[in-house]
Amino acid sequence: MFCPSNSRWALSCCCLVVAWAAEDAVAPLKALETLTAFEFEEKVLQVGNGSESQKVVPIVMFHQPWCEHCRNAIPELDQAAVSIAEGKYAMLPALKFYLFSCAEAGGKEICDLHCGTSFPSIMVFRDGRAIKYNRPRVANVFAWWIYRVTRPAVMELSEKTDWDGVQQRGLAFLLRVPAKHSKVETELILGNWQQLALDSLDKLDFFVAFEGKELADSIGGPVPSVHVGGPASYQLEPTAFEALEDEEVMKEWVQINQFEPVIALNPYNWGDVVSTELAAITLLHANDEEAAAALKVFQLKARELRTGRKYLFASLNVSDEESRMLISKKLPLFTPALLQGPQMFVFQEGSDGKLVYWEDPKFNRVLDLSILEVESLMASEEAKQDQSWECWAKHIRKASVRLGSHSPRSLAVAVAVPALVLYLMVKSSMALVGALFPAALQDASSKKSK
Structure with a gap:
């Protein structure tokens, strides 16, 4: 680059350009291979289709040239790939790491199908599914996660000491398989267990023990059977289980x-x-005697009702600062200012990622908690809160009424705030109409003045 020596300003600009270029320069990649749209079908989809002959697991980062987060993540993924190639993670299959630019010819259609507009998106393709990365984009976390999602989905344990060690490390699920069982039934049960394990690769560990070996025989009882274990601090209390041939029932049991x-x-x-x-089904409570008593009854009720494997049970302490932040972000109707004593509600997030919760101030008698009462609450449109405009207006109304019930000053605020919101909404609407249809608004004003 030519920099005029007689101009300090020009020299400074040239140096700055050089510095920017150096900052944007990407170091040579050691383990990532660039993938074209033409190659995607052959090297990714056909390889990761779930066939028994799959020998290689493809890992793809979908990116855009303009994406700064992508530029930062690429060297981190490359470093993770190098550490894996150096043998720092044992028991892994052969892995192939690819970079796929969504800006290249034919790339948009592929990216729309697999990652939409979320960049960068890192995905592992195995067993007919695409597993998406959703953790911090740094090398050591990449490597850990890749190990989790590319390892064997189900591993066999034979010795009791193996199962003891697994439980000490974290949450683990074990399937005991009988030696004398029809081949068809055994394959069905093992297949269901494999699918459950694949659905939870990055979170849970699944194992199998065959009857006739030490571990399966030491547990005792009828086979086939399923078991869950973990450190004592997890306080697990597994429910009874039947219908091993039903994948949905197995999934519910694992989730609960x-x-x-x-x-x-x-x-x-x-x-x-x-x-x-x-x-x-969740109990909101504070740190006081009334809440402690309610929580104790709620725990007894949860043990009684969770055997149906339809609901989870949770508690949320409004006295805890981090919990208050969670409430403020996800459940604004339960801010401490609006809460009077222990309160129950139900929440659920669908496959679309949208949160829905159901609440009613009258849903607070823990002693009377029943599945019928929960179902009645969830069937009520008045109790339902989601992210729609209708529920937003309902939220304003409910919050105002509850705030107004606390004191005369609160009542004044409760009346004034909705009125102000309504006024601003009407004013904004009129301004929008005026901008879109100025002539019509002017004619209306003229007729009114006449």
């Missing part, structure tokens, strides 16, 4: 029994709870 009878909700486990897509 990965948690303790009453989950102490916080911002860190919220995602795990909503990812089950099960409705969670």
Whole structure:
């Protein structure tokens, strides 16, 4: 580059351009291979189609040239790929790491199908499914996650000490398979277990033990059977289980029994709870004697009602600062200013990622809690709160009434705020109409003045 020596200003600009270029320059990649749209079908979809002959697991980062987060993530993924190639993670199949630009010819259609407009998107293709990465984009987390989602979905355990060690490390599910069982039934049960494991690769560990070996025989009882274990601090209380041939029943059992009878909700486990897509019956409480008594009864009720495997049970402490932040963000109708004593509600997040919750101030008698009462609450349109405009208006009305019931000053605020909101909405609407149809508005004003 030519920089005029007689101009300090020009020299400074040239140096700045060089610095920017150096900052944007991408270091040579060691383990990532660029993939074209023409190659995507052959090297990714055909390889990761779930056939028994799959020998390689493709890992793809979908990116855009303009995406700064993509530029930052690429070297991190490359570093993770290098560490895996150096053998720092054992028991992994052969892996192939690819970069796919959504800006290249034919790339948009592929990206629309697999990642939409979310960049960068990192996905592992195996067993006929695409598993999406949703954690911090740094090398060590990449490597850990890739190990989790590319390992064998179900691993066999033979010794009792193996199962003891697995339980000490974290949550684990075990299937005991009988030695004398029809081949068709055994394959069906193992197939269902495999599918459940694939659905939860990055969160849960699944194992199998065959009758006739030490572990399966040491547990005892009829086979086939399923078991869950973990550290004592997890306070697991697995429910009884039947119908091993039914994949949906197995899935419900796993979803319910990965948690303790009453989950102490916080911002860190919220995602795990909503990812089950099960409705969670939740007790809101503070740190006082009334709340302690209500929580004790709620825990007894949860143990009684969770055997139906239809609902999760949780508690949320409004005295905890982090829990208050969660309430403010997700459940604004339950801010401490609007809460009077322990209160129950039900929440659920669907496959579309949208949160719905049902609440009613009268739904607060823990001693009378029943599945029938929960179903009645969830059938009520008045109790339902979601992200629609109708529910937003309902939220304003409910919050105003509850705030107004506290004191005369609160009542004044409760009347003034909705009135102000309504006034601003009408004013904004009139301004919008005036901008879109100025002539019509002017004619209306002229007729009114006459």
